[in-house]
Amino acid sequence: MALKRMVLQIGMGTDIRGGEPTKAAVRALRDALWHNSLTVTHALGVDVDSMRVKVTIGVPHPEQVDHAAVLAALPHGTGTLEVVAGGLEIPTEDGRGVTLLAQAAAEVFLDLPEAVAGGRP
Template sequence: MPMRRMVLQIGMGTDIRGDEPTKAAVRALRDALWHNSLTITHALGVDVDSMRVKVTIGVPDPRRVDKAAVLAVLPHGTGTVEVVEGGLAIPTADGSGVTLLAQAAAEVFLDLPEGAAA
């Protein structure tokens, strides 16, 4: 059976002073995940660790994000991380640094057993 997207979670994270896109990306994914309690696996009778999670992160400099650090945020299932150009880099008032904003989208996919409702 093909995997079907069951949930889309969206979050935003920042690094106020450090210009660390990984920190902002991790915070964005946590924001997306920690505001929800996914009971769908229990309702459908499937193991919570059978989830496949596709994470997309938007930051100003995608090359600087540690994908493994972002992936480590997932509490259940397995996942992939794609980092794309996005987010914001806001210069500080004195021009000595930036505040980074990252966006995260976490798509949860399940391979449902025969007869399960979609």
């Protein structure tokens, strides 16, 4: 068997008034996931929960992101999360708050037989 990337999903999320990195990160992942319907598992005859999802989030203040809260947004499969410095932090007009933007990439991998994954037997 070979782990093969089948899908790359991208999204953006915000916390308009609160400047909360976890909220923006969860919304970015949901944006990436909820604009797709992954039928590849059904087409290949594999269980949807066998997916392995590698999530990368770019957000200001990555150390403040609750990893468990972000991974809880995954509806299927098991996930790993890497949070890196990125996104945007835009001060509000009055200077008392920020709007925070996060980007997400979700890579979906399936463990496939070598013949299906493109390898040689």
